[in-house]
Amino acid sequence: MVDQLSRVFAALADPTRRDMVARLTEADHTVGDLAAPYDVSLQAVSKHLKVLEDAGLVTRTRQAQRRPVHLEAEVLDLMTKWIERHRRRAEERFAALDGVLAQMQDDEQPHPTQQEGTAS
Amino acid sequence: MVDQLSRVFAALADPTRRDMVARLTEADHTVGDLAAPYDVSLQAVSKHLKVLEDAGLVTRTRQAQRRPVHLEAEVLDLMTKWIERHRRRAEERFAALDGVLAQMQDDEQPHPTQQEGTAS
DNA sequence: GCTCTTGTCAACCAGGTGGTTGAGGAAGGT
DNA sequence: ACCTTCCTCAACCACCTGGTTGACAAGAGC
Structure with a gap:
């Protein structure tokens, strides 16, 4: 297990994840919502989200079958x-x-x- | 080739490299000098330095057979x-x-x- | 001209990362 | 009950990363 500071730096070392964070500063988003602009599978986006979550940058709460993503700035x-x-x-x-x-x-x-x- | 911002974030996502940067804020160091506190080979430190250099965080100038490392803050x-x-x-x-x-x-x-x- | 010091380059290896596809779980709608 | 929507988990893949060892280049000192 690595320290949180390392995880945060690593999380933001990816342009896709930085863009997600940027979009999350303006509003919460669902996973599919977040995934829309990128030309990758939903699963890939879900993985990115996991990285951001492990870094503590983001929390996922349950809301019906949706999982709104919230930025922890x-x-x-x-x-x-x-x-x-x-x-x-x-x-x-x-x-x-x-x-x-x-x-x-x-x-x-x-x-x-x-x-x-x-x-x- | 990835953008510089990504490279800088990635460079600082490693605790050893962050410690090097921290030490370089106080004074320039030679490679062997920098390597001393860490329990890894000189070559490994040289690799870390290359990552920092590619990110633009550090420059290496030639001085006799030594290569003093300088922080570009x-x-x-x-x-x-x-x-x-x-x-x-x-x-x-x-x-x-x-x-x-x-x-x-x-x-x-x-x-x-x-x-x-x-x-x- | 040797030799020692300082550092890099090359090859290799284990493990991590970012992508894929396929299967399936969890709630809501009908 | 069943279907659909939204999302995650698992397995697999190519590539990158951080470490190793061994060879060698570049200067200084004798």
């Missing part, structure tokens, strides 16, 4: 948080590096020593 | 934008739904007609 926050946390760290480092480079230029050393500055 | 914005766009749409809909539900309660109809309201 909060799970997206898991990803946003991970991404933002690391993007911010990266940006801070790049900002710091820019500072160092600016400092180096200010010093105006006569022998620029092109490479070797990337260590930390 | 801007690509993360691709994902953030996709996620935020859809999360916002979903939230708007839920807010609208809450409004409808509140309205329904205010009206206090004797026959609530549970379903059928999901069309748009």
